[in-house]
Amino acid sequence: MSDLSQIIQFIRKEFNHSLKSFHLPESPKYLYDPIRYALKSKGKRYRPIIVHLAGRSFKSDPDELMKISLGIELLHNFTLIHDDIMDFDDTRRNMPTLHKKYDISSAILAGDCVFTISQLILISMEHHSIKLLKKYNEMVLEICEGQAFDKEFESQEKVELDDYINMVKKKTGALLGACLCLPAIMQNESSEKIEKLYNVGKALGVAFQLQDDIFEIFGDQKVIGKSLGSDIIADKKTVIALIANNINSIKWRKLVNEFDGTSLEKIRRFLIKNNIINEVEELTSTYFSVAYKSLLNLGFNQNSEIYRFIKIIQGRHS
Amino acid sequence: MSDLSQIIQFIRKEFNHSLKSFHLPESPKYLYDPIRYALKSKGKRYRPIIVHLAGRSFKSDPDELMKISLGIELLHNFTLIHDDIMDFDDTRRNMPTLHKKYDISSAILAGDCVFTISQLILISMEHHSIKLLKKYNEMVLEICEGQAFDKEFESQEKVELDDYINMVKKKTGALLGACLCLPAIMQNESSEKIEKLYNVGKALGVAFQLQDDIFEIFGDQKVIGKSLGSDIIADKKTVIALIANNINSIKWRKLVNEFDGTSLEKIRRFLIKNNIINEVEELTSTYFSVAYKSLLNLGFNQNSEIYRFIKIIQGRHS
Numbered sequence: 001m002s003d004l005s006q007i008i009q010f011i012r013k014e015f016n017h018s019l020k021s022f023h024l025p026e027s028p029k030y031l032y033d034p035i036r037y038a039l040k041s042k043g044k045r046y047r048p049i050i051v052h053l054a055g056r057s058f059k060s061d062p063d064e065l066m067k068i069s070l071g072i073e074l075l076h077n078f079t080l081i082h083d084d085i086m087d088f089d090d091t092r093r094n095m096p097t098l099h100k101k102y103d104i105s106s107a108i109l110a111g112d113c114v115f116t117i118s119q120l121i122l123i124s125m126e127h128h129s130i131k132l133l134k135k136y137n138e139m140v141l142e143i144c145e146g147q148a149f150d151k152e153f154e155s156q157e158k159v160e161l162d163d164y165i166n167m168v169k170k171k172t173g174a175l176l177g178a179c180l181c182l183p184a185i186m187q188n189e190s191s192e193k194i195e196k197l198y199n200v201g202k203a204l205g206v207a208f209q210l211q212d213d214i215f216e217i218f219g220d221q222k223v224i225g226k227s228l229g230s231d232i233i234a235d236k237k238t239v240i241a242l243i244a245n246n247i248n249s250i251k252w253r254k255l256v257n258e259f260d261g262t263s264l265e266k267i268r269r270f271l272i273k274n275n276i277i278n279e280v281e282e283l284t285s286t287y288f289s290v291a292y293k294s295l296l297n298l299g300f301n302q303n304s305e306i307y308r309f310i311k312i313i314q315g316r317h318s
Numbered sequence: 319m320s321d322l323s324q325i326i327q328f329i330r331k332e333f334n335h336s337l338k339s340f341h342l343p344e345s346p347k348y349l350y351d352p353i354r355y356a357l358k359s360k361g362k363r364y365r366p367i368i369v370h371l372a373g374r375s376f377k378s379d380p381d382e383l384m385k386i387s388l389g390i391e392l393l394h395n396f397t398l399i400h401d402d403i404m405d406f407d408d409t410r411r412n413m414p415t416l417h418k419k420y421d422i423s424s425a426i427l428a429g430d431c432v433f434t435i436s437q438l439i440l441i442s443m444e445h446h447s448i449k450l451l452k453k454y455n456e457m458v459l460e461i462c463e464g465q466a467f468d469k470e471f472e473s474q475e476k477v478e479l480d481d482y483i484n485m486v487k488k489k490t491g492a493l494l495g496a497c498l499c500l501p502a503i504m505q506n507e508s509s510e511k512i513e514k515l516y517n518v519g520k521a522l523g524v525a526f527q528l529q530d531d532i533f534e535i536f537g538d539q540k541v542i543g544k545s546l547g548s549d550i551i552a553d554k555k556t557v558i559a560l561i562a563n564n565i566n567s568i569k570w571r572k573l574v575n576e577f578d579g580t581s582l583e584k585i586r587r588f589l590i591k592n593n594i595i596n597e598v599e600e601l602t603s604t605y606f607s608v609a610y611k612s613l614l615n616l617g618f619n620q621n622s623e624i625y626r627f628i629k630i631i632q633g634r635h636s
Contacts, residue, residue, distance in 0.1 A: 116459050
């Protein structure tokens with residue numbers, strides 16, 4: 001495994017270096033200062049790592065893979081900037097969100113510009129760039145639709161689990177799907193393979209999101225590095241909240257309303273006693289299994305870098 | 319001239335038909351209902367007309383020209399949706415702006431989606447689409463920069479005329495530049511010709527904007543179809559306000575502060591007496607002349623459709 005760890009560390013370092021050396025003009029400061037602020041925040045770089053590991057399996061040109069990974073990470077940043085405004089989120093990775101640090105107008109414009117730069121990076125690719133751009137922009141449409149469903153659900157009393165999962169596939173999964181399938185498009189792989197890889201990403205998106213939802217309530221505060229229970233305070237619809245609400249709406253509402261942001265014990269007990277947390281963990285495993293099976297069918301064996309990286313993510317604690 | 323009028327009417331009709339028959343999914347309503355609302359508003363369609371007239375001079379395929387014009391008009395809609403949020407504008411073409419009719423989150427997301435659809439339309443073009451997409455996205459960056467300078471100027475006491483004109487070239491002119499040069503890129507014209515056409519659009523952007531600024535104060539309310547003086551009420555920095563402020567800041571501030579939205583007489587008298595309106599009209603003529611001269615140098619004679627269409631715009635009263 002140590003070999004893979006070294007490769008991942010190398011990718012992360014090279015990616016951070018590429019992003020850092022990406023030239024942004026000094027002026028107008030109103031536009032580029034907020035963008036510099038947004039790009040300072042580093043994140044785990046899961047998406048660029050997946051792009052490079054997927055591309056390595058096709059023996060793709062690393063410089064071209066770097067363009068895909070930059071394009072995808074910038075697109076990810078764009079969606080975070082705009083989603084934080086839409087979702088009224090004040091902090092991200094322990095820093096004020098862009099519209100809190102500056103204002104809503106700056107954040108809208110910065111997001112638009114980051115999205116445009118992302119397109120220009122993909123446009124600069126040497127092979128199959130029209131096919132790449134088509135899939136990339138279709139994927140962005142799916143992300144927009146996912147965000148729209150998420151906003152619709154906010155005002156709905158009851159949301160069906162299937163509808164919710166479908167939303168996560170679009171909002172979170174589509175981008176991971178692009179991480180896996182854009183390198184395949186670059187290598188001119190078959191449409192069938194490209195679509196299958198895209199769907200692996202969608203399954204992973206659901207699995208990652210479910211993991212995050214569990215960490216938010218059952219994680220170790222020291223490891224997570226942020227205050228737990230913020231989804232409960234914001235009364236966000238997560239799969240956990242959705243199942244809890246479907247099982248015992250009155251009790252769940254009471255627990256959410258009583259939660260003061262300090263002890264999660266009562267909520268944890270309720271979720272364990274009613275088998276909810278088990279159910280969500282099983283659902284998580286199911287979606288990881290879907291991803292593994294598809295990868296095996298596509299010819300990636302258990303020793304392949306991408307397979308092993310997903311295993312690492314499945315075993316994470318934050 | 320009647321021949322050209324017929325052509326323009328035909329283009330407008332065909333364009334409206336194409337836009338109307340463009341399929342938008344029913345669901346999620348949170349996303350597509352606001353987009354349908356935004357696209358209902360018709361506008362003058364100057365941009366699609368310019369695309370088609372420029373393309374006709376190159377004998378371009380009308381179906382491909384239609385794609386460029388749809389891409390550009392959708393991009394224009396995207397910038398209006400986001401700019402209206404950033405500029406706190408409540409009405410556009412006598413209708414509530416999107417974020418007033420719905421909310422800011424819906425409007426941000428609708429704008430992002432319209433921008434993405436615009437990209438997908440250009441991606442579907444058959445020839446030179448990578449070159450087209452490159453210029454198109456570089457142009458969007460210029461629009462973002464223009465909007466950023468405009469926002470910066472809001473909080474500056476004094477703005478130099480040159481800086482202001484440069485902002486208008488980016489914010490308004492770049493898109494008109496694309497209307498002229500994207501059809502040339504489609505026909506694989508030389509880089510030099512493409513850049514020159516782009517700059518014709520920038521000059522036109524300044525000329526059109528100056529005309530609009532003048533109509534806002536000296537126009538006929540019945541012809542303009544909206545209440546005059548809204549720029550004064552919002553204390554917007556226009557070239558008129560900028561020159562007035564540079565000539566006699568105290569008197570101009572007094573006039574702006576005293577204006578109650580009814581009679582523009584005092585303001586008009588001040589602008590005439592101090593030769594300001596003359597200066598702005600001369601500036602407008604200068605920028606139209608730059609456009610005409612460049613067009614002649616590029617081989618478009620005075621009888622060419624695009625030349626004559628610009629003459630029509632120069633002679634407009636609203």
